[in-house]
Amino acid sequence: FEIENPMGALGFYILSKxxxxxxxxxxxxxxxxxxxxxxxxxxxxxxxxxxxxxxxxDFVLGECDR
Numbered sequence: 590f591e592i593e594n595p596m597g598a599l600g601f602y603i604l605s606k607x608x609x610x611x612x613x614x615x616x617x618x619x620x621x622x623x624x625x626x627x628x629x630x631x632x633x634x635x636x637x638x639x640x641x642x643x644x645x646x647d648f649v650l651g652e653c654d655r
Contacts, residue, residue: 601617
């Protein structure tokens, strides 16, 4: 399922084996999705342009920690 947060859709994948505790939990943060496109955004640009491109993505680094 997914919920809406200020940065976009926050996705959760929860798998259970029938007990009271989840067997597997995965969280997909919107900032992680935004940052994953960075290599494609950098094609044809100089390394010095990276600061401007990163600033335009408006990401939260704490969400990207995996």
